[in-house]
Amino acid sequence: MEPWIAPSILAADFANLGREVDDVVAAGADLIHFDVMDNHYVPNLSVGPLVLESLRKHGVTAGADVHLMVTPVDDLIGAFIDAGADIVSFHPEASEHPHRSLSLIREGGAKAGLVFNPGTPLAFLDPLIDVVDLVLIMSVNPGFGGQAFIPSTLDKVRAAREAIDRRGRDIRLEIDVGIKVENIADAGAAGADTFV
Template sequence: MNFELPVLAPSILAADFTKLGKNIEDATKGGVTWIHCDIMDGHFVPNISYGPGIVKAAKKAAPEAFFDVHLMIENPDDYVENFVEAGADLISVHYETCPHLHRSIQNIKKYGLMTGVVVNPATSLHNIEPVLADVDLVLIMSVNPGFGGQSFIESSYEKLSELAKMREEKELGFLIQVDGGVNLKNIKKVSEAGADIMVAGSSVFSAEDITARVEELIEKLR
C-alpha cells in the first residue's frame, strides 16, 4: 500500500472526463497516491456515474496509485468481480444496500481485496458494529450520496469522533474515510475529528491548477 496517513483521495467523479487521464496525472504530480471512484446506479442514489471501464482507464493513468471503489448501487455483490478485474484495490459497500452484510464483505475478501463498509448521514454507527472487526475501512458519508459539490453536514464531525473512539475501545485497525463536502476550509478539522482518508472531488478537480490545489490540500493535512 503506497500511501501515508492522513490521505487525500480525489474523487474522479468531479474530473473532466474529456481529460480524465490528464486530470489524474496532474493530481498525482501534486502528491496523490489514492484515487476514489464513486459508482452510482440511478436506483440507490438519484444519479448514474460510470462503470468498470472508466475505473480501468483511470488505473492506466495512475498505475501506482491505490484505487478505492465505492459502490453506491443496489445488488453490489453482482458487480464486485467486474471492479476487481478493472483494478480496484479496495471495494466498499453501503450498509443500506446489503441485507446480508457479512456475506457481501466476504464476497469482496475472496478476491484478496481490502473491504469497506459505508454509512449514510442518517444511519447510526451502531448498525455496523457487528462487522467492524471484519473490514479494513469505514466510510462516513458527510453528504447524502448521489451528487458532487454538496455542503459538508456538520454533525459528521461528531460521528467521526464517535467512530474513532469505537475503534480505540475495540482495539481495531480499520481506516476511517469521509466523503462529501471536504475542502480547503474544513479538511484539517475533518482530519482532527478522526478521519484518516479525506475524499475530495470538486475542491480538487474544479481548480484551475489541479497539481497546486492538491499540494495545498495535502499541506493542510500535514
C-alpha cells in the same frame, strides 16, 4: 495512521480523465476515489468498472478506492476487483447480507469498507467491525456533488473513531464530500485519516 488524500474522479474533466488523474497523483494524491452510482440506490448515474480498467491500462498505479452506491452490491464487487480496485466500500443498507458482501471483497483480494450516510446509524458497524478495513462517513446524503458539508457528521466521525480504537485494529476512517481547506483540519481532529 498517515493521512491520505483521495480525490474523486467526479471532480475531473472526463474528456481528459487519464491526464487529470495523472496530475492529481503527481501532486501527491494517495488514492483515487471512484464514486459509482447506479440511478437506483441513489438518483444519479456515474462510472462502471471499464473506467477503472481503462485508467489501469493508461498506467495509473495509485490505489483505487471504489465507493459503491448501487444495489445489488454483490453483482459489481468482482467486476471492480478484476478491473483493479484496491478498496471496495458499500452502504450496508444496499446489501441483503453485508457480512457476505464484505467477505466477497476480501476474498477477491481487496480491502473492504462500509459506508455510512448522515442518517445511517453506526450500529451497523458493531457486528461487522472485525471484517472491515475502512469505514467511510458521508458528510452529505449521497447522489450529487456540490452539496454543503453537514457539520454534525463530525460527531459520527468521532463515534466511529472511538469504535475503531476500542477494537485496536488498523481500520482507516474516511470522510467523503465537501472536504476543503476550511474543514479538513476539523475532520482530522474528529478522527478521520482519509479525505475525499
